[in-house]
Amino acid sequence: MFFDHFNYWIVVILMMIGLYTVMSRSNLVKKMIGLSLFQISVFLLYISMGKIEGGTAPIVSNAPDVIYSNPLPHVLILTAIVVGVATTALGLALIVRIKEAFGSVDEEEILSNEDNL
Amino acid sequence: MEEFTDIFLMLLLVAGSLAVLYVRNLFVATMLLSAVSFLMALLFVTLDAVDVAFTEAAVGAGISTVLYLGTLALVGSSERPAAKLSVIPLLLALSVGGALIYATFDMPVIGAADTPVQLSNLTKRFVEISPIEIGIPNMVTSVLASYRGFDTFGETTVVFTAAIGVLLILSQKHVRRPEEDEVEQSGLKPAAKDHGQVGSPHDLIPHVVSKVLIPFILLFAFYVQFHGDFGPGGGFQAGVIMAAGFILYSLIFGLHITKKLLPLRVVELFLAFGVLLYGGVGVASMIKGGNFLDYNVLSADPVAGQHLGILLVELGVGITVTAAMLAIFYGFAGRAQGRGKDVN
Known part of the structure; x- marks a missing residue:
């Protein structure tokens, strides 16, 4: 009974750790790491929904009476992971450029530098 | 257990x-x-x-x-160490988290077979009919490349666009700010200097081990690519593994040797070729009289057509993902080398 929704709780906890990292840390790389954590938690949410108790991976086998877990969430998340790393790379590239343009990757430092200019 | x-x-x-x-x-x-x-x-x-x-x-x-x-x-x-305790973000995260946990009690029990996800007609189609209709054992591959082929085409394009974006952002000329030189001279940034020597000539063990490993990594990438119909795998995973092989080579033997082997220009060509191959399969099926990415018409036998279509489309995905990952890596590593003083 207690563990009926356990995966979802972990999803929420991870998501909030990610969200808190994004909001509270002023370092831009740390913010990206927070976003990655957030993203990973969403993956777990989808995969948990596709799971069937006593099921197996959705690859056809000849064994009798096989229950397959739902392949659709797997497809959605598989592509999301690869798209996620591509967008992360784009964000990191922007951070590299910000460092070169402003001399810092710290949000507050960048803002105070801007005020001084 | x-x-x-x-x-x-x-x-x-x-x-x-x-x-x-x-x-x-x-x-x-x-x-x-x-x-x-x-x-x-x-x-x-x-x-x-x-x-x-x-x-x-x-x-x-x-x-x-x-x-x-x-x-x-x-x-x-x-x-930088945090100047102050961030109370408002903490409260916000806790309250949003609390609300979401409260919402989880409306979710169906994990692992139950009678949830809306499992009872949907789509699920029945994918699990029961796809092995007959598409004819390949791995349902994930048949959903990815055939039923949701259009969606995967979009995702491949996103990867393609992101790689182009990274190349555009990181290949611009680096304008040095005056204070940046001071910081570097005072030795406050050892990390940037370390990175200048990508591929140290002194690491004997990585050199030997990677020389043995890299052919197997590339071979494994091909296995994952072409065995994806029957077991776990497919274009996305194969592309990443293939790129990892080249990145390992670059980290150990140096970026300039890797670029000689596989110049950025070639990588860019592959990047576009993969997406074009994917789109080309769609156009070919339109010319043959079907819908966009309807593989049934590619061959006289619909199941054989599906096989051919999925093979080509996955190949397109694999090529684009490999090229995109390599292009992104070249972008970052090239930027670091341009800054390091002792480039080997």
Whole structure:
């Protein structure tokens, strides 16, 4: 009974750790790491929904009476992971450029530098 | 037993994420994030999502760590200590989290077979009819490449666009600010200097081991690519593994040798070729009288047509993902080399 929704709780906890990292840390790389954590938690949410108790991976086998877990969430998340790393790379590239343009990757430092200019 | 493993892994995940949040050294945070990704991949295996686990292990724990490290080499890995306790974000996160946990009680029980997800008509079609209709055992591949082929085409284009974006952003000329030189001269940024020597000539063991390993990594990538119809695997995973082979080579033997082997121009050509191959299969099926990406018309026998279509489309995905990952890596590593003083 207690563990009926356990995966979802972990999803929420991870998501909030990610969200808190994004909001509270002023370092831009740390913010990206927070976003990655957030993203990973969403993956777990989808995969948990596709799971069937006593099921197996959705690859056809000849064994009798096989229950397959739902392949659709797997497809959605598989592509999301690869798209996620591509967008992360784009964000990191922007951070590299910000460092070169402003001399810092710290949000507050960048803002105070801007005020001084 | 399985439940115990799940719960143990998930608690480790939470511990890992808290550590990522807590540590102030970004290098440590990146390595911990990589560990969290790997734990997540293990969890996906126990949740029956083998294809996803495969991708997460290769992408989350592999490539994205390399990208973070490449960024840290350019921007430095120390985080400024927090000046003040951030109360408002904490309260916000706690209240949103509380609301979401309250909402989870409306979710169906995990693992139940009578949830809306499992009872949907789509699920029935994918699980019961796809092995006959598409004719390949791995349902994930048939949904990915055939039923949701249009969606996957979009995702391949996103990867393509992101790679172009990274190349555009990072290939601009670097204008040095005067204070930047001062900082570098005072030796405050050892990370950037270390990165100048990509591929140290002194590391004998990595040299020997990687020379043996790299052919097998590339061979494994081909296996994953072409065996994806029958087991876990497919274009996305194969592309990442293939790129990882080249990135390993570059890290150990130096970027300039890798660029001689596979110039950026060639990588860019492959990047476009993969997307064009995918789109070309769609156009070919339109010319043959079907809908866009309707593989049934590609051959006299619909199932053979599906096989051919999926093979070509996955090949397109594999080529684009390999080229995109390499292009992104070239972008970051090239930027670091341009700055390092002793480029080998």
